[in-house]
Amino acid sequence: MYVASMKxxxxxxxxxxxxxxxxxxxxxxSVAALLDLVNxxxxxxxxxxxxQTQLTRLHAKGWLKADESERARLYRAAVPEKRxxxxxxxxxxxxxxxxxxxSLVRCLVEEGGLSDEEIRELxxxxxxxxxxxxx
Numbered sequence: 001m002y003v004a005s006m007k008x009x010x011x012x013x014x015x016x017x018x019x020x021x022x023x024x025x026x027x028x029x030s031v032a033a034l035l036d037l038v039n040x041x042x043x044x045x046x047x048x049x050x051x052q053t054q055l056t057r058l059h060a061k062g063w064l065k066a067d068e069s070e071r072a073r074l075y076r077a078a079v080p081e082k083r084x085x086x087x088x089x090x091x092x093x094x095x096x097x098x099x100x101x102x103s104l105v106r107c108l109v110e111e112g113g114l115s116d117e118e119i120r121e122l123x124x125x126x127x128x129x130x131x132x133x134x135x
Contacts (some may be wrong), residue, residue, distance in 0.1 A: 009079065010061045011091050019054055020063060024081040028067060028074035
């Protein structure tokens, strides 16, 4: 069962968001497996205790579910990835662009944050949306 109201979810720190990205990709995931994933590209690895604290916070915030029916506790997202990323993007857009999606897209296009292929896809989505299609 997913969280009913996205508005009630507290915002994520950058570290929590990075963990949610890994959990969305690999769920269900154990603490040991998640620790390996988190530390894979780090020059200074985080400890198991630090990771467990972050997971406990995510669980308390309502972003994560813990399954204790197995020998090792497994974590799953309590929020579907698309909805979770939408909430994160909405907060980012509000914080950095005054709530303007156009300003966000303009920044991506003008600052080189989109490839030519992505711009082509964006044009196609805009055309489809303008013709009554779903965004």
